[in-house]
Amino acid sequence: MRLSHRVRTIVSVSSDESSLNPPLLNPAQQEVLDLLGSAPDERPVFDPNLRDSLIDELEESLADLAPELDPADPLFISKHALSTVHGCEARHVAERDKAFEWSAPLARGSVAHKAIELSVHWRxxxxxxxxxxxxxxxxxxxxxxxxxxxxxxxxxxxxxxRALANERVATFLECFPPLKASWVPVTEGRLRAELLGGRIILAGRTDLSLGRSEGNTARKVVIDLKTGGFSSAHLDDLRFYALIETLRLGVPPRLTASYYLDAGRAQPEAVTEGVLRSAVKRTADGARKLHELAVGTRAPIARPSRSCRWCPALADCGAGRAFLGEDSSVDVFDND
Structure with a gap:
């Protein structure tokens, strides 16, 4: 039997009170505000045919896969799938085939994101x-x-x-300024684009976006909230989101940024046509790898790294154990 849980009714604060007492921003919050702002001449205007051009490039790259794919059972591509398949393919397959089980560390992320979503829209x-x-x-x-x-x-x-999620939410509220309704804040925004008649689906969910395009002028900022340190994979994740956004609307975001809560720092990147073309190539290459590994037309390649210690296949992976110093009989470069 499912237990019932009390959900409190949100109590509003009058607009007069909030306007008479504007919040004072700490330096980290001011940096975020400066990052989000832009002058009119800093908002790029994109070719109205950009979306069609990107779709054509993607579909031409993957056209030979169409006969092998079924719209009723499409190939779903997420930022996580792309990241893992472009990293260690052996780990990607091991994680794909492992039954998913919730745990406190995994639940922490979902709870924190939901709490941040509530905080953004809280009166x-x-x-x-x-x-x-x-x-x-x-x-x-x-x-x-x-x-x-x-x-x-x-x-x-x-x-x-509760403790883990509270730490993440408290850090977010310390680092981000209160978000005004006029900034059009959207949390957990779903993105989706279909290719080859629905045979391939690109999907994602943004942590936070602000603003919206006007005509062919880019104004939106897409933000991914991160703990830990910088990784180049985070740039690739946001380029993938920028690509889906462009395929969806025809206009890309003006800016993407990974925001590192632990450090109180952002890693921004302006979205250009070159960035989107790069994302197209990475996505097409990843889609092909994902399909080939799914149907078993080739064996996965092991690419050992520091993340091997968290791989579910480590016990049976000589290359991974050798990289971590647990098995000196294997050349870690044999498979790559």
């Missing part, structure tokens, strides 16, 4: 732990695997999720 000053509790209550009422896990997990696991 009044949001309290981090209150946002987390609201997120837990709402997610526990869901019918997906996370909802089931939150209902059945131990009190210790729930407390761990």
């Amino acid at each position: 009044g000053r949001p309290d981090p732990l209150e946002m987390v509790d609201e997120a837990l209550a709402r997610l526990a009422q869901g019918t997906d695997g996370l909802g089931d896990w939150l209902v059945t997990c131990s009190e210790a696991e729930r407390a761990e999720v």
Whole structure:
């Protein structure tokens, strides 16, 4: 039996109160505000035929796969799938074939994102732990695997999720200025584009976007929230999102940025046609690899790295163990 969870009614704060007491911004929040702003001459105008050109390039690159793909069972491509298949293919296959199980560290991310979503649209000053509790209550009422896990997990696991998510939400609220409605903030925005008559689907979900295009003028900023340090893969993730956004609307975002909550710093990148063309090539190459590995037309290539320690196939991967210093009998470069 599913337990019921109390969801509190949101109480509004009058506009007079918020306007009479504008928030004071700390330096990190001011840096975010400066990043988001742009003068009219800094907003690029794109060719109205750009979307069709990008679609043509993608579909021409993948046209030979069309007879092998079924629109009723399309090839789904996400930023995670692209990142893993362009990294270690052996790990990609191992993670793909492993049954997914929720845990406190995995649930933390979903709870934190939901809490941040609530905080962005909350009337009044949001309290981090209150946002987390609201997120837990709402997610526990869901019918997906996370909802089931939150209902059945131990009190210790729930407390761990609460603590981990609270840290992430508190950091976000410390680093980001209050977002005005006029900035058109969208959290957990879904992106989707179909290729080859629905045989290939590009899909994603942005953590936060602000602004919207006007005509062929790019004004939107897409932000991915990160913990830990910089990785070049984060740039690729956002280029993929910029590509889907362009295929969807015909106009790309003006800017993408990975925001590193632990450091209070952003890694921005202006979106240009060159960036989008690069994303097209990476996406087409990744789609081909994903399909070939799915149908088994070639064996996955092992590319050992520091992430081998978290790979579910490590016990059976000589290259990975050798890279980590656990097996000196294997040349880590044999498979690449």
